[in-house]
Amino acid sequence: MNAVDLVITFRARAVGDGFAVAVTATSTRDNQRVATWQRRLDPWLHAGAAPGLGYLDFGTEAAFIRFEGGGKNLPWLSARVLVGPSSELTGGYALELSDEAGGGVSRVAAQAGQRRQLIEQRARSADAVARLTPVLAHALREERRVTMPPVGPQLAEAVMWGLLAVLRMTGDTTPVSFLTSATGASRSDDTAGMLVSFRADVPAPLPPDPGFAALAADLAGRFAADPAGLRATLASLGVPGAADARDRVSRLLTLPPRAKPGGADRGGTPTVTINPGDPLASTLPPTPTPTIPVARVAPAEPAVMCPMCLGDIRDWDSLDFWRWDPTVGDGEYVRIDIPSDLNPVQRARFTHGAYIRCPASSDVTKVAHYLPARYGQFGPPVLLGFVGLTQSGKTHLLASMIGELGRLSEFGIDVTELDRATHHDFLENSVKPLIAGNKVLPGTPDDATTTLTDAFIIRRGTGPGSERVVALFDVSGGDLARRDTTKEFLWIANGLFFVIDPDHIKASKVGDDTFSNVLDIMGSRPSAQRPSAAIVLNKADKVRFEEPVARWLRAGNGDLDPAEFLRESADVYAYLEQQQATALIKPYLACAKATLHVASPTGGAQEGEDKASRYPRGVTPQRVLRPLVAMLAMTGVLTGPQVEQIGV
């Protein structure tokens, strides 16, 4: 089987503010196949820039793009695409092709492997290893999307070659796609496995989990020093034969120490020293030995408030770690005993996915409750809750929002789940049944206690405060309607989504119970701590033929233009006012900042009233990310002069 069975050359030409892509040459007369690939590649061609490479693994087939040319108005002029089976046209194979790889299919085959020695040498350089470390750390943690700041084309290629080499040595066969030079996020999300983008709009890489960073630094250092030695060591430990990713990481953590940790005092900041080693010393220019700190991030001051009991949690760093053990009884949290003589990597393994127990749990009058250990490590978390009548669709809105979180990259926002287990549970029990199974989700039980539905580390830009933890809470509509049951999180919530079912608009006294009870609590809070509000006309597909709903449901995901948020807010406000639903407008008047939105978590109605029914037209969420983006702006997770205007 040939690694390349199709070659297409594209040309870019300026059109208005953007550019259009046209085919200029192909190696086949099968126009339909060329058209299919043009459609598939279009979002990637619009994301790439010259000089740069793109390798896209679509599962059974892969495409390798070389972007060339470019100028003031165009990110590239010519793009040459090689297509082939992904089992043959691998990322490593593509990177080893000659820079000058031209001609047809057979000519490409003859050029395979020409650059291997050169690119391996570059991949083991100190510059490449320093950039490989965060990418590898994210890969080991099974992150699907990794964005890196721009680097030179050769360095980016070397980093990707190094990443592929190390991953394959460990037996990790996860498909890896990449763009070595990108202007922004691709509109498409159809590649398999991991995607690494070196993007012009990213100032710094998302800091990886410290434990994985330390492990990645160790592996990258060994790779730079002696690739063959690393391969042999990994094989001797059985790493390539690991059953799964978790097992692979466990085995990697048994690597014998290669270099003495730099921080002898375990009470101080531990470090892992990367030693390029002697073999490379003769071939590479001398470079400073990079030292990567793996300190645990200090807790933010003031103390983090527990969202469940409102107690202050001080000295976050000194708390014991706990883990959920499903094998004990019906499952319970057990304390993690961490041996005192562990090195940082081993300690990271012990604490990965751990929880802390709220100190208020020691009070016998309070039920023990736990939070992800990283919850308090990024400054004060931002708490967002969903408020609405029973059947208003809060759970569906939350599920479709989380299902679409990956598209926040279109706004330059990176998202990482805070607690993998919690996120996994929510994906399996809510997001997948809704989005993939078209199933109607059960509502939140009225007697449910308030628990963290899911939480994320959100990052946009760089500098202090660019990373924040955002926690999402779902509460049953019944609970909120009862005045005697005041949910603790409402007292410290930073933002509330007020969710409205269009069918409830015309009901008498609509919103009086739920919204008014919540607004009473809001009114009892100091004015400086009033939360932000996003009023969401949910299930808007029910009124999709009415103005202005039709216009906004079809307006796409939009951007961060504050005028656009204000227009939608104005139109939805006017719609509710026309329906005389003044109670539903109250949050706009009562909260510090507020926006109004239309959203449809499902795109259509369920079949009948049966709770076990499905959405017969399939589930196609519309405008579900806009309220979340607005809320991130209003609560200060996103910053900047433009986004600060959102909600006023």
Next chain:
Amino acid sequence: MADMLRFRRASTGEQDQVPARVDDVETPAGEFLTARVVRLEDGTTDGLELLQHRPVNGDRRQAGYLRLDNEILAGRRLHELAGWHGYPPEVTRLYGDEATSADPFALFEGPQGEPLREVGEYLDNQSFDRFVAGLLTALCWLAGAGIAHRGISPDTVTWDIQDGTVQLGDLSRSAPFGAARTPVGGSWAWVAPESRPDSCYGTVGPGDDLWAAVRLLYFVRSRGKSLENRGQLAEAGLAQLFNGMLDAVFGPPEGRPTARDLVEHGLRRHHILPSVEDASKRLVQGRASFLNARARLHPDAPVPPDFWDDILPARGQRAPGGPPGGAG
């Protein structure tokens, strides 16, 4: 034996159920839709013959749902706009729809006349004049409803040789003003650059349809030829007919004249304009009300200078940041 057909009547908005006989033969109708003949047993001898549009089956069904929604939205809006004025004969007429079930449909009255692809070259001068007025009237109605057709071509516009009337059909690609433009497939001769798959951008607005509409005028005027360059408009007498306004039609959609502009300032025939309310009037009133409430809460917050641009592109008509008349 007749089936019971349940649907929402477009003229009244009320639910109805009527016995109907359904033809088995299905034909393509618009994009990702099929049509079949149904006869409502309304007491007349042969029954009322309508076309029932439904989404295609298979992997395009999801797209078919969206196209059917487009037809229903446009049809309902036109009925709301027409009210007691009477529904315009220049636009295909929605009779009723069933929009909520897994098997939705729209009922349309049959098209009047034949597609211009077949009869366009036979229009004489007098007919052409009626054609121009009819097409622009149809576009004024659509704009009044806040809808862009997005599929104008010799295949979607019909001409009734007997009555000398034009009708705009196939609303499957239509979209409300303000919606994000989605790519429109088909021959580039009839798809404006801003809606083509490789260069689609921006939001739908009142200038979207004029690009293809003027090309269609030339198609009929030249007896079936495609417009290759703007000089041909002058050769065909169209540039003069529209008082030199057609140049802007082939520029960016934001700067194009509307159908109403062409009638008022091009043809200078105000009397043929339908007296319909501007679709943006309600939006303007609602936004002004919101801005008043906002001003009380945030007295120092300015209104973004481009706030009104999506519904009132002509900024010269109003004070900076405010709607026409300076309110807000």
